[in-house]
Amino acid sequence: MATLVEVTDAGDPRLADYRDLRDVSLRKHVEAEHGLFLAEGEKVVRRALAAGHPARSFLMAPRWLDGLADVLEASDAPCYVVSEQLAEEVTGFHVHRGALASLHRTPLPDLDTVLAGARSVLVLEEIVDHTNVGAIFRSGAALGFDAVLLAPRCADPLYRRAVKVAMGAVFSLPWTRLPDWRTGLDLLAERGFTTVALTLADDAVDVVDAVAGQERVALVLGSEGHGLSAEWQAAADRRAVIPMHHGVDSLNVAAAAAVACYVTAGRARG
Ligand SMILES: C[S@@+](CC[C@H](N)C(=O)[O-])C[C@H]1O[C@@H](n2cnc3c(N)ncnc32)[C@H](O)[C@@H]1O
Structure with missing residues (x-):
């Protein structure tokens, strides 16, 4: 007591x-x-x-x-x-x-524990805003994703604002940090994931096409300000865009995550 x-x-x-x-x-x-x-x-x-x-x-x-x-x-x-x-x-x-x-805090699980049996995962490179981290966890959990991986510099999911916005999803969705930023996406490719960088790059294909037919998908999201690093865009298997209209150049990163999670979850529905 x-x-x-x-x-x-x-x-x-x-x-x-x-x-x-x-x-x-x-x-x-x-x-x-x-x-x-x-x-x-x-x-x-x-x-x-x-x-x-x-x-x-x-x-x-x-x-x-x-x-x-x-x-x-x-x-x-x-x-x-x-x-x-x-x-x-x-x-x-x-x-x-x-x-x-x-x-x-309890020790973070290792990568293979978090990825065991996972088909759809989110990878966050350098999200700065704790509210965005929380919102991404909430969408990932709600839309049936299996895990979240964070680059070493991504904001802390256990920070109070992130925990609050995630509505507890930081406790239900397995997550851990990638041990090293440079090799982060290679570790996923080695484990059979198709890594899909969400980016506004000119050569990006529609996200619907990028994830179609892929068994294990890792959606990779970049920082609020400068987006994904050139290194991670190059390291990813595919670059994908959510097409924009009315002169809007990008979505907030949490909104982009929600849209891409929904599309990716839908690949199984055909
Ligand atoms: C606010 S955006 C960053 C915008 C930045 N100026 C850029 O050029 O990437 C933050 C992140 O959200 C994702 N994102 C936002 N809008 C997107 C879109 N229309 N298509 C694909 N990814 C998008 C990307 O992962 C991006 O790195």
Whole structure:
């Protein structure tokens, strides 16, 4: 049973895991150093725990205690009970979803574990925005993709914003990081995947044609600003475009992922 600890001082060091959640660079540092990440809202907290991430602590206002009573009953991590005003003071924003939990990161699985039995995977090169990473996970899971692979510089799926936007899909869809950016796509080709770079390059073919008839497909997406690197565009087996109209030059990367996932899932439907 979690110990309920009432905290009334915003400077209390026991709340360190929850401090300044809007300060991205500070949070990256704190979370990496302590091997933690935050989940926000009852549903997401439950999914994170169910995925095997042990809780370090919980933080919530009294009115959220009942909704998570069974979770607190089963945990031996402390639950800091604070006023909503104090939660806002510590975190830097209004915590309208109620409960927060600080959870332990677990070691990432290796590539072959993540790819076992997979037919459709997403590969993210250098997505910078955590909201986009979360939205891509949500679409990938919803549209039946089997896994997500991240280049070493891609933003963290366990960052609070990504976890929230993904609605927990970062816990249901297997994922890991590629060990090395240079050889990343070769590792997929060696495992029988057709790597399809989503790009606006002049020689790109319609994505519908690029994935048709392919047994194992890896869709490769690039950064919000400069798109896919020249190296990954060259290394991919195929370059594919979602045709654009009305003078729009590109889609947001998460929107592109959703469209391409739907098309790729449809290859099995014929
Ligand atoms: C906002 S776009 C980057 C635009 C960048 N100026 C470029 O030329 O690639 C981010 C990523 O979304 C994907 N993307 C966006 N629109 C696309 C489209 N119409 N066809 C294929 N991929 C697209 C690509 O993977 C791209 O790297």
